[in-house]
Amino acid sequence: MEPFIVSARKYRPTTFKDVVGQQAITNTLENAIANDHLAQALLFCGPRGVGKTSCARILAKRINTDENTSPDEDFAFNVFELDAASNNSVDDIRNLIDQVRIPPQVGKYKVYIIDEVHMLSQAAFNAFLKTLEEPPKHAIFILATTEKHKIIPTILSRCQIFDFKRITVTDARQHLVQIAQEEGIEADEDALHIIAQKADGAMRDALSIFDRVVSFSGKKLSRKAVTENLNVLDYETYFTATDLILENNIPELLVQFDTILSRGFDGHHFIAGLASHFRDLMVCKNPPTIHLLEVGKDTKLKYHEQAQKTDLDFLLKGIEIxxxxxxxxRTSRNQRLLVELCLMQLASITFDGEKKNDGPFLIPPSYYKIDTNADFSRKESNQFIATPATNPIKKEVEVTATEEVAPEIKKQTITATPVQETPAIAENASEILKSSNENSSVSRDAQITKETETFAPTIEPRQNRISGLSLKGLQKKKELEKERASQKVDVTNLPKEPFTEIAMQAAWQEYVTKITNAGEKIIASNLEADEPRLKGTTIHLEFPNETMKVEVERAQGPLLEFLKRKLNNYDITLEIVVNEEVQRKYAYTPQEKYEKLLSQNPALDILRKTFDLDF
Known part of the structure; x- marks a missing residue:
């Protein structure tokens, strides 16, 4: 029985053409040898298993080969390999320097390959500097390392540096296909692709994984066997998970995640792979980026089919989540719950069910559904009773109004659609109820009728609002702004009826009372700090400081809207000035208060002296 030789040794490159994925470096070395332009100190740096030492051995053989050399000659006496990890002292470097002086017995050059050179000590580096800068003509030094940043700059400046790159998944897979054909192994393309991905850019790791999987499955290498042996999640897992997410099937999605955990996989690995799967789906949607998808032909077709089911907004949101x-x-204490919440959020991206509340109310509009059996009977004195259809607690709202007002109130009270039930309408109806209960005179009823007819709700319905968190939302928002800009508002037909200062102050006090009852006591206090004065259609206010002015200016929108509607004049404006002299009238010290009261009643001084009072 012949001893088994691992593929990493058996198929180790013997020529520059056999080196995988480093064509730029091998071409450079070939031309340097052909033109006799080779440096005496070379530094090969890069990740593990990409061919640094192999290239050094091939180079050592090539520079000693001529037309009289046998192809089987390995020039073992001319190549010296030193492991700097175990020979990193000054004495080891001094022994190396002593050997450099002796010329080669066979061939033209003596090649010294120092592997893992970054492990040399500081003293060893310093001892090696002079020889590396001015070596003998027959000596060539090839330094190899995986951590170039640990080498001192004086060494780097004396070397010609070659940076080896990671081997791509495509190059590694093609090399594995060739080895599988030479070994007589029937291998699926997807199986070899998974091995190349698992190797993470190292050809030596790919060959080691290949040997392990072949030992497990024999001469036939399938994708299922590779995923079971390497304990990796295959593409089918992510295809199934994405289908469940698109179907909004949260229970099945959580069951699948539990199955994945029971198989020994890490939740972090699963969620990272799901994000990469969304990225691959997004790559499939655009022809210029299809080449970025590094998978087999059969798998690429599956990606293309599933990419047609998804849109770009879903994929972008899914990648973000x-x-x-x-x-x-890593920082979560309950990592499983974190992943499950993430999966539920993903499954809710395309969900258009009842979870979205389109109404702007704390009480849903379904509370006021129209009941065909509801009794809207007119009582004596023109009163109406409206009862919600689904409310278990019966409440009666009595409205006293004229016949012209009643149909409008009925329309605003019992309408069930969220578009018509806006807060502005509800506010208008409450004011009508309040004014009707306080005074049922004909003039008051006529004023309410006029307010109801002239007032139009300004709050936009929820259905027409556009979210600014998505690309479609931003585009739609711009279109709506253009439409609104194109629509010209005719302000000439707005009412401009004259009113007196007394009527304005009465409406002002009514608004203050309303916001006080609503809990906005700070704004109400600021509005009561000065008595409003009327000049034409401009209301003047005077405050003692800038803070009160800013607070009132922020809240002037609802105030002016109320006054315009109440006084039926849409030319009303508000002017606020700051007069610091006003503050002196209100900021009294105890002494000033006493003197003020004493000027009005001199008997207070007798009272203070009699009882020996103090401030």
């Missing part, structure tokens, strides 16, 4: 979960995973 999955990436947020990925960032929070």
């Amino acid at each position: 999955a990436n947020t979960c990925d960032l929070k995973y």
Whole structure:
């Protein structure tokens, strides 16, 4: 029985053409040898398993080969390999320097390959500097390292540096296909692709994984066997999860995640893979980016089919949610719950059910559904009773109004659609109820009728509002702004009836009372700090400081709207000035208060002296 040789040794490159994924470096070395332009100190740096040492050995053989050399000659006496990890002292470097002086017995050059050179000590580096800068003509030094940043700058400046790159998944898979054909192994393309991905850019790791999987499954290499042996999640897992997310099937999605955990997989690995799956789906949607998808042909077709079911907004939102979960995973105390919440959020992206409340109310509009059996009977003195259809607690609201007002109130009270039930209408109806209960005179009823007819709700319905958190929302918002800009508002037909200062102050006090009852006591206090004065259609206020002015200016919108509607004049404006002299009238000290009262009643001084009072 012949001893088994691992593929990493058996298929180790013997020529520059056999090196995988480093064509730029091998071409440079070939041209340097052909033109006799090779440096005496070379530094090969890059990740593990990408061909640094192999290229160094091939280079050592090539520079000693001529037309009289046998192809099987390995020039073992001319190549010296030193492991700097175990020979990192000054004495080891001094022994190396002593050997450099001796010329080669066979061939033209003596090649010294120092592997893991970054492990040399500081003293060893310093001892090696002079020889590396001015070596003998027959000596060539090839330094190899995976951590170039640990080498001192004086060494780097004396070397010609070659940066080896990671081997791409495509190059690694093609090399594995060739090895599988030479070994007589029937392998699926997807199986070899998974092995190349697992190797993470290292060809030596890919060959080691290949040997392990072949030992497990024999001469036939399938994708299922590779995923079971390597304990990785295959594409089918993410395809199934994405289908469940698109179907909004949260229970099945959580069951699938539990199955994944029971198989020993980490939740972090699953959610990171799901984000990568969304990225691959997004890559499939645009022809210029399809080449970024590094998968087999059969898998690429599956990606294309599922990409047709998804839209770009869903994929972008899904990548954002999955990436947020990925960032929070390490610091989370309940990692399983974090992933489950992420999956539920993903499954809710395309959900258009009842979870979205389109009404702007704390009480849903369904509370006021129209009941065909509801009794809207007119009592004596023109009173109406409206009872909600689904309310278990019966409440009666009596409205006293004229026949012209009643139909309008009925329309605003019992309408069930969220578009018509706006807060502005509800506010108008409450004012009508209040004014009707206080005074049922004909003039008051006529004024209410006029207010109801002239007032139009200004709050936009919820259905027409556009979210600014998505690309479609931003585009739609711009279109709506253009439409609104194109619509010209005719302000010439708005009412401008004259009114007196007394009527204005009465309406002002009514608004203050209303916001006080609503809990806005700070604004109400500021509005009562000065008596409003009327000049034409401009209301003048005078405050002692800038703070009160700013607070009132912020809240002047609802105030002016109320006054315009109440006084039936839409030319009303508000002017606020700051007069610091006003503050002196209100900021009295105890002494000033006493003197003020004493000027009005001199008997207070007798009272203070009699009882020996103090401030």
